Amino acid sequence: MNLIRTGKAGTLESSDVMITVKGHSENRVEIKLKSIVEKRFGRHIRRQIEDILERMEVNSALVDVDDRGALDCVIQARLETALYRAAGIQSLRWEEIQ
Amino acid sequence: MKLRRTMLYVPGNNPNMVKDAHIYRADSVMFDLEDSVSVHEKDAARFLIFRALKCIDYENTETVVRINSLHSPYGEDDLEAMVRARPDVIRLPKTESPEDIMEADEKLGILEKKLGLPKNEIKLFAAIENARGVVNVSRITEASDRLVGVAFGAEDFVTNLHTTRSREGTELFTARQEILLAGRAAGLHVIDSVFADVNDEAGFRREVELIKGMGFDGKSVINPRQVGIVHEIYTPSIEEINHARRVIRAIEAAEEEGSGVATLNGRMVDKPVVERARRTLELAHVSGLYLDEIQEEAAHA
Amino acid sequence: MPKKAAGRDIPSKIPGFKEIKHFEGAFANTPLVRKQKGSRTLPRLNKIVESLEQAILKSGLRDGMCVSFHHHLRDGDMVLNMVMDVIANLGIKNLTLASSSLTRAHNPLIRHIKNGVVSRLITSGLRDKLAEEVSHGLMETPVLFHTHGGRARMIESGELKVDIAFLGVPSSDVYGNANGYTGPSACGSLGYAMVDAEYAEKVVLITDNLVEYPNTPFSIHQDHVDYIVQVDQIGDPEGISSGALRMTRNPRDILIAEYATHVIEHSGYMEDGFSLQTGSGSISLAVSNFMRDVMLRKGYTASFALGGITGSIVRLHEEGLIKRLLDVQSFDQEAIRSIGENRYHTEIDASYYANPHNKGCATNKINVVILSAMEIDTDFNVNVLTGSDGVIRGASGGHSDTAIGAGISVIVAPLFRGRSATVVDRVNTVITPGETADVLVTDYGVAVNPRRRDIYDRLKTKHLPLYSIEELYQKAEKVTGRPEPVQFEKKIVGVVEYRDGTILDVIHQVKD
Incomplete structure (x- = not known):
């Protein structure tokens, strides 16, 4: 999946996460994480985001994450939404999503 | 239900x-x-x-x-x-x-x-x-x-x-x-x-x-x-539950005597009345009421 | 040599007297009175000193002493910072600072700690930046955390000797009669300050509202007060109290409050004449409102409500549903108004409230208490002091004092906040031992402490979502995922004292 523009999803409400993604100038993956549960879930969240990027074959991405205590499924949904928006893809690619 | x-x-x-x-x-x-x-x-x-x-x-x-x-x-x-x-x-x-x-x-x-x-x-x-x-x-x-x-x-x-x-x-x-x-x-x-x-x-x-x-x-x-x-x-009230119970008891007693119709407090108990009573008790049950306890409370009352 | 100050012959030895102190004139040994009768031009007799600096110098403050404060002005307190700034300017060092609690108003203390003015803190709680700095190793000596009752105990027993108490008061007369419910900085009860006034070596009052003598009714008595300083403002009303607290609209809080009310109604402890304590949290306030409905339905009245008093408790009092209020701390404007107006809204001090070693404290007399929790573990130990990241951000308060005293202690909290579970396998810090916490009420269900089989038996047929606390723990972890353990350093930054003076837990510096 190629990121052709900046994609943003989510909010800063409690239990939500705001994720902004765009292509990386050095063609690599970089995750900037800010989380209210960083000490206890920081590594877990990074790993989860890396896994999703890998599965969706995103090789160049600057991912900015501002987490307000979102659950895994919320982080996943917001990242997927942001990636689809950044890639400009309208229809769902289920082979990547499942 | x-x-x-x-x-x-x-x-x-x-x-x-x-x-x-x-x-x-x-x-x-x-x-x-x-x-x-x-x-x-x-x-x-x-x-x-x-x-x-x-x-x-x-x-x-x-x-x-x-x-x-x-x-x-x-x-x-x-x-x-x-x-x-x-x-x-x-x-x-x-x-x-x-x-x-x-x-x-x-x-x-x-x-x-x-x-x-x-x-x-x-x-x-x-x-x-x-x-x-x-x-x-x-x-x-x-x-x-x-x-x-x-x-x-x-x-x-x-x-x-x-x-x-x-x-x-x-x-x-x-x-x-x-x-x-x-x-x-x-x-x-x-x-x-x-x-x-x-x-x-x-x-x-x-x-x-x-x-x-x-x-x-x-x-x-x-x-x-x-x-x-x-x-x-x-959720059925205690009165509704107790009435339903009386209906069921009345019809069961009547059935034992070979009749499909009973009376309760001077009113006829027939099929639709029995069906309503069964529905009330089932509704009480699935609503999470503890029927045994209700019986006790009614006995004390 | 016999002396004849009053022209009488007094021998030097009289049977039954070891030593005779001879009369030396009416004024010689009596301070604080007019030295000359009949002079109308003398200034009115008072204890007012010109400035804080003078009060500090006159009180004899030296390096290494203990100064005390109270936290009735809460987030609006200006007194502690004002006093500590002057003390720092005087070059006095190495003080122990004992405040009934510390709030976010007290972040400037960080500077005084770094500069060596303050070397030890004794408090019920810490918040905001000061708490974060302490958690990250700001102090060499760990902070001593006490309960409200425990503080009264340590002061009364002499374990904690306060050299000088600096007490901000919303009104005082020139002789030191002070109360908390009149004046622009009104805060209601002065319950925590009353203990300091009685037991400190020297007492300095700081007020922005000097009133005509005698300032009755008074909470702090003139016979305990050494000096009085008048200042422009002791507190910011916005921070001292909230306005009328509205009933929460948060459906989660309401759900928990409904379960809690249901638990209390059927626990066996709610009957005509029962007594209660509720907190100031939004769930607690909602429980007060729902309990009102139950009381009206059942025709019950409560004999008294204790503790931090809120507007919702005042409403029940004024409706006749709660006969008497015992108030150690007034949480909002309604409570502040009421303590000034209502005959049976009585101010009590912290010892009367919760001192475990006096001859009888009020917390022993309550039937029902509603308490909050930051964390609670599967042994029912409750933490209200450190967050899920191990950082200090709360206060011990009256939590364990009331949990042990009440017939039923009901802990109300959401199962998790954001992604941080409230029900955990092991709390970061124990404030209230599990053997005194009776029922946990969360939005996902209710768990009764296995020690309270009696309560469980009464609740089991009452259509409540009852679970074991292990089940609630598993539910929480299933939703949030398993967190990594908090990393701590070796250094101890806080010591938690149980109300009886024994050490219950220690808090370590957090690792970054």
Whole structure:
């Protein structure tokens, strides 16, 4: 999946996460994480985001994450939404999503 | 006996509500992808509900998703995403004709087959929200085996009717009756519209009493606080339970003597009375009442 | 030599007297009185000193002493910072600072700690930046955390000797009669300050509202007060109290409050004449409102409500549903108004409230208490001091004092906040031992402490979602995922004292 523009999803409400993604100038993956549960879930969240990027074959991405205590499924949904928006893809690619 | 006393609306793009909508103990939770989600967030809400349904254990609460109309730009994607997420029920908005149901039924069948899911696994709920829907309701309720219920949406209905909702609800009377009759005839659950003023508890109670009296199985609710009130009103009272017990005892005694009819306090106890009594006791049981304890309390009283 | 100051012959030895102190004139040994009768031009007799600096110098403050404060002005307190700034300017070092609690108003203390003015803190709690700095190793000596009752105990018993108490008061007369419910900085009860006034070596009052003598009714008595300083303002009303607290609209809080009310109603402890304590949290306030409905339905009245008093409790009092209020701390404007107006809204001090070693404290007399929790573990130990990241951000308060005293202690909290579970396998810090916490009420369900089989038996048929606390723990972890353990350093930054003076837990510096 190629990121052709900046994609943003989510909010800063409690239990939500705001994720902004765009292509990386050095063609690599970089995750900037800010989380209210960083000490206890920081590594877990990074790993989860890396896994999703890998599965969706995103090789160049600057991912900015501002987490307000979102659950895994919320982080996943917001990242997927942001990636689809950044890639400009309208229809769902289920082979990547499942 | 399956209960659908309350169907709690949950805005589809609100993680704080979505993450544990079942804790309010509504019989069904309805994740909304339609009116509560702006056109800019349709994709976000679809992803959120898809992931939530796949990850979160909503325990015994029935999960319902209200998708966007299949004639909107979002409906088809909603439908496929939700079939893959496998909620219990998909609720179609603004049903106007049997074709609306048949179209959804057909698409669901194709998706189930494609994904290797059991046939007719996902059930349908129709929502009647305008005059055309009311006029066609008896054909709508017969349109698919997947249908388990029909819901009334009064807010859109009164707008379509060129009026507004009144305290007494006279403008809704015919529509409610039509929907109820059609739903009952087809063996479906029939649930009433939301009551919008969350702070008017007295008005809400009045409306729930009214629709319970009319025969509705329950009500759509927009605020978790309304759940307990509906359940309280739908739960049989101790007097009703004890009366039902006396009815059952009377008919059992009569049957032992070879008669199908008994009398209780000078009134005839026949089949419909017995059926109502059995329904009351079953409702009490599935409402979580402890019948043994009620007996004790009655004995003390 | 016999002396004849009054012209009488007094021998030097009288049977039964070891030593005779001879009369030396009426004024010689009596301070604080007019030295000359009949002079109308003398200034009115008072204890007012010109400035804080003078008060500090006159009180004899030296390096290494203990100064005390109270936290009735809460987030609006200006007194502690004002006093500490002057003390720092005087070059006094190495003080122990004992405040009944510390709030976010007290972040400037960080500077005084770094500069060596303050070397030890004794408090019920810490918040905001000061708490974060302490958690990250700001102090060499660990902070001593006490309960409200424990503080009264340590001061009364002399375990904690306060050299000088600096007490901000919303009104005082020139002789030191002070109360908390009149004046622009009114805060209601002065319950925590009353203990300091009685037991400190020297007492300095700081007020922005000097009133005519005698300032009755008074909470702090003139016979305990050494000096009085008048200042422009002792507190910011916005931070001292909230306005009328509205009933929460948060459905989660309401759900928990409904379960809690149901638990209390059927617990066996709610009957005509029962007594209760509720907190100031939004769930607690909602419980007060729902209990009102139950009381009206059942025709019950409560004999008294204790503790931090709120507007919702005042409402029940004024409706006649709660006969008497015992108030150690007034949480909002309604409570502040009421303590000034209502005959049976009585101010009590911290010892009367909760001192475990006096001859009888009020917490022993309550039937029902509603308490909050940051964390609670599967042994029912409760933490209200450190967050899920191990950082200090709360207060011990009256939590364990009331939990042990009440017939039923009901802990109310959501099962998790954001992604941080409230029910955990092991709390970061124990404030209230599990053997005194009776029922946990969450939005996901209710767990009764297995020690309270009696309560469980009464609740089991009452249509409540009852679970074991292990089940609630598993539910929480299933939703949030398993968190990594908090990383701590070796260094101890806080010591938690139980109300009886024994050490219950220690808090380590957090690792970054």
